[in-house]
Amino acid sequence: DAMVIQNPRYQVTQFGKPVTLSCSQTLNHNVMYWYQQKSSQAPKLLFHYYDKDFNNEADTPDNFQSRRPNTSFCFLDIRSPGLGDAAMYLCATSRARGLGEQYFGPGTRLTVT
Amino acid sequence: QKEVEQNSGPLSVPEGAIASLNCTYSDRVSQSFFWYRQYSGKSPELIMSIYSNGDKEDGRFTAQLNKASQYVSLLIRDSQPSDSATYLCAVKPARGSTLGRLYFGRGTQLTVWP
Numbered sequence: 658d659a660m661v662i663q664n665p666r667y668q669v670t671q672f673g674k675p676v677t678l679s680c681s682q683t684l685n686h687n688v689m690y691w692y693q694q695k696s697s698q699a700p701k702l703l704f705h706y707y708d709k710d711f712n713n714e715a716d717t718p719d720n721f722q723s724r725r726p727n728t729s730f731c732f733l734d735i736r737s738p739g740l741g742d743a744a745m746y747l748c749a750t751s752r753a754r755g756l757g758e759q760y761f762g763p764g765t766r767l768t769v770t
Numbered sequence: 771q772k773e774v775e776q777n778s779g780p781l782s783v784p785e786g787a788i789a790s791l792n793c794t795y796s797d798r799v800s801q802s803f804f805w806y807r808q809y810s811g812k813s814p815e816l817i818m819s820i821y822s823n824g825d826k827e828d829g830r831f832t833a834q835l836n837k838a839s840q841y842v843s844l845l846i847r848d849s850q851p852s853d854s855a856t857y858l859c860a861v862k863p864a865r866g867s868t869l870g871r872l873y874f875g876r877g878t879q880l881t882v883w884p
Contacts, residue, residue: 690871697778699858699874700814747813757802757862757872761813 660684661762663748669768670738678733678765680748688751689731690759691723695744706731707754735767743769772797774861776875783882789846791878793859796840802862803835803842808877809855818844849882856880 661682670676680689687708692700703717706725720742722734735742745766749759773796783789791805802821806814820826820833820842832845842861846853856877863873 697876699774699876702871705871745813757804757860758816758819759804759872760816764813766811 661748661750661760663746663762663765665765666763667766667768669770670735671770672740673737676735676738676767678735678746678748678767680731680733680762681729682748682750682762683729684750684752684760685728686750686752686760687728688754689725690747690749690751691731691733692747692749693742693744694747694764700747703733738767738769740769743767772800772861772863772873774859774873774875776857776859776878778876779879781878781880783849783880785849785851785882785884787849787882789849789853789880789882791844791846791857791859791880793842793844793875794840795842795859795861795873797861797863797873798837798840799864800840800861801864803833804860804862804872805831805833805844806858806860806874807855808858814858846880849880851882851884854881 690705691703694700704723724732745764747764748762751759775794805818808814818833820835826833830847834843856879858877859875860872
């Protein structure tokens with residue numbers, strides 16, 4: 658089945674220790690998104706890629722970086738995680754930029770100790 | 771600022787009842803509207819999309835859109851305990867640099883009790 662896969666599902670890191678979250682998709686979608694979601698809050702868009710065109714949200718901290726080496730994979734790097742970065746990180750895809758339907762992976766729950 | 775507002779609930783209905791979830795949005799030119807279901811600890815799942823004024827039905831779900839009132843709703847008929855989840859309303863802008871993104875509400879938590 659075509660899907661969006663995120664690894665790991667749970668990640669524990671220490672304060673200030675860099676961490677990388679990964680997302681892959683078999684849907685062959687052009688657009689990939691990274692969201693941060695904290696408890697009882699709306700998903701907050703961090704970045705999105707339209708093919709290789711990177712789009713950073715204005716309020717995304719510099720501590721967050723992203724890479725998309727090919728159509729299938731996208732990575733979220735948190736250079737120096739703080740306690741406030743503990744959240745669920747969601748990867749989503751969309752077939753084209755003009756379409757609204759987004760398909761989410763299962764998410765990575767990040768804990769910062 | 772494009773805002774999407776939802777009553778956070780919780781909304782509690784008995785099994786078999788109709789659950790009504792509401793959403794308002796601030797960007798008058800928005801074109802596309804979506805409902806996502808999110809179970810506790812899981813990721814959002816797209817359940818309905820609607821683009822034109824009126825009703826759209828899919829099984830037990832009906833989405834209703836009124837662009838003049840900037841209002842979109844989701845009705846769940848014959849509610850089941852398995853419908854207990856948070857329902858997120860999402861709106862897509864019509865144009866501009868924000869074309870590629872959705873604006874989400876904070877969600878309404880629904881509980882269906884047996």
